[in-house]
Structure formats: C-alpha cells, structure tokens
Amino acid sequence: GDSVTQMEGPVTLSEEAFLTINCTYTATGYPSLFWYVQYPGEGLQLLLKATKADDKGSNKGFEATYRKETTSFHLEKGSVQVSDSAVYFCALSDRGGSYIPTFGRGTSLIVHP
Amino acid sequence: DGGITQSPKYLFRKEGQNVTLSCEQNLNHDAMYWYRQDPGQGLRLIYYSQIVNDFQKGDIAEGYSVSREKKESFPLTVTSAQKNPTAFYLCASSMDAGRETQYFGPGTRLLVL
Numbered sequence: 001g002d003s004v005t006q007m008e009g010p011v012t013l014s015e016e017a018f019l020t021i022n023c024t025y026t027a028t029g030y031p032s033l034f035w036y037v038q039y040p041g042e043g044l045q046l047l048l049k050a051t052k053a054d055d056k057g058s059n060k061g062f063e064a065t066y067r068k069e070t071t072s073f074h075l076e077k078g079s080v081q082v083s084d085s086a087v088y089f090c091a092l093s094d095r096g097g098s099y100i101p102t103f104g105r106g107t108s109l110i111v112h113p
Numbered sequence: 114d115g116g117i118t119q120s121p122k123y124l125f126r127k128e129g130q131n132v133t134l135s136c137e138q139n140l141n142h143d144a145m146y147w148y149r150q151d152p153g154q155g156l157r158l159i160y161y162s163q164i165v166n167d168f169q170k171g172d173i174a175e176g177y178s179v180s181r182e183k184k185e186s187f188p189l190t191v192t193s194a195q196k197n198p199t200a201f202y203l204c205a206s207s208m209d210a211g212r213e214t215q216y217f218g219p220g221t222r223l224l225v226l
Contacts, residue, residue: 032213043117043203043217044156089155093213100146100171101215105155 002027004104006090012110013080021075021107023064023090031092033057033066033073034101038087047075047088085111115140117218119204124223126191126198134189134221136204142216143209145187149173150201150220159202162187163209191223199225 007022025031032051036044048057053068062077073090087108091101117138126132138145144163148156158171162181176195181187187206191198201222205215 034214036217041220043119043205043219044215045217046214049214100158100161101213103156105153 002031002092002094002102004090004092004102006088006104006107009087009106009108010110011107012112014112015082016079017111019075019077019080019084019109021088021090021109023073023075023104025071025073025090025092027071027092027094029094031094033064034091034093035062035064035073035075036089036091036103038089038106040086044089080109080111082111082113085109117204117206117216119202119218119221121221122219124221125226126223127226129193131190131192132223134191134202134204134223136187136189136218137185138187138204138206138216138218139185140206140208140216141184142206143184144207145181146205146207146215147171147177147179147187147189148203148205150203156203159189198223 004025034049035047037047038044048059050057050066056065064073064075087106089106090104093101120135146161147159157173159177160179162168165184168181178190203220204218207215
C-alpha cells in the first residue's frame with residue numbers, strides 16, 4: 001500500500017537558520033503530495049501541495065518540489081522564525097484510489113530565538 | 114466565516130461509558146472524516162463519509178461509531194468497546210470525495226477518568 005516516511009524529530013534550529021524536513025513516499029499510482037502544519041493544540045492546516053512531477057509548491061516562505069525520480073517531497077525554508085515552531089506532516093493522495101490522504105508520522109520543529 | 118467546529122475541546126470518559134464528539138462544518142463540503150492522533154503515530158483514519166447517509170470504516174474503526182444524517186454534521190461516538198480511547202481526535206472535510214485537500218477542525222482531546 002501507499003506510505004509516507006518523514007525524518008524523525010524534533011528538529012531544533014536557531015532563528016534565521018535554514019530548514020529541511022525530508023519526506024519520501026511509496027505509491028502504486030501517481031499521487032498528489034502535501035505538507036500540512038499543526039500548531040500546538042490545533043488541527044492541521046494545508047501548507048502547500050504539488051500535483052505532478054517537478055511541480056513546486058510554496059507558501060509563507062516554505063517550498064517543496066515533487067521529485068518523481070527520487071520519490072521525495074522535501075520541505076525547505078530559507079530562514080525560520082520562532083513562529084514556525086509546529087509539527088509538519090507530509091502526506092500523499094492517490095488519485096487513482098480513494099483520494100483519502102496517507103499521512104507521515106509528523107516532524108516536530110522547534111525554533112529558538 | 115466558514116470552517117469546521119469540534120466540541121468539546123476536552124472530554125472525560127468514565128469506564129463503560131459511551132461519549133460523543135461533535136463535528137460541524139459550514140463549508141458545504143460533501144466529504145467528512147474522523148482521525149485519531151497519538152503521539153509519534155501521525156493520523157489514523159477512523160471513519161469517513163463521502164455523502165449524507167453513507168459512511169465507510171477506516172483503518173481503526175473498532176470501538177467507534179458514526180452517523181451522517183445531515184451534510185453539516187458527522188458526530189463520532191467512542192463506545193465502551195474502545196479500550197484505549199485516550200487520544201486527540203480530529204475531524205476534517207473536503208469539497209467532495211475527489212478533492213484531495215482536507216480542512217481540519219481544532220480537535221477534541223479525550224481523556225479517561
């Protein structure tokens with residue numbers, strides 16, 4: 001079946017540092033890929049998405065590129081802020097199947113001033 | 114403002130008791146979902162509904178029940194058969210079953226007394 005693997009956290013950074021959170025996937029079809037963010041005590045919200053190979057999703061300074069050849073969708077941000085501290089979930093949706101996302105386990109990001 | 118509301122924010126269950134978690138949306142979305150979130154395990158799908166009066170089991174449906182009598186509402190009942198109910202429960206919706214982006218509520222934390 002489909003699966004998503006994220007790097008384990010927590011990832012701890014100083015403010016203005018560069019962020020990478022790795023995400024790789026396995027899918028039988030040609031999925032759409034997502035990053036969701038969860039702030040403490042809240043639900044998830046969509047951060048960005050990409051629907052085909054080489055597409056780049058971007059939002060709030062975060063970027064991720066759909067790499068079909070390496071089955072990856074790594075999240076990056078050039079300069080993190082304390083307010084970026086949250087849990088980040090990578091997910092895929094198999095458009096040939098049920099369309100219900102498969103989520104990774106989440107990666108906690110802690111940004112210190 | 115359109116969105117998804119969940120209530121209560123915290124819920125306490127006694128041994129042998131059934132409890133019901135509320136989920137309401139005013140986004141006019143057809144599809145609704147219930148997830149369970151445990152630390153370090155990401156999101157696991159409990160039940161989903163693609164249309165009124167129809168719902169399907171997810172990966173961990175045992176010990177849970179749902180109803181979908183109205184488009185706006187998708188309540189989840191945690192029955193006494195669920196032996197380990199302590200978790201954070203998230204409700205989500207999407208425009209329809211073929212739309213991949215999900216919109217999440219703020220969650221309900223269930224604790225056992």
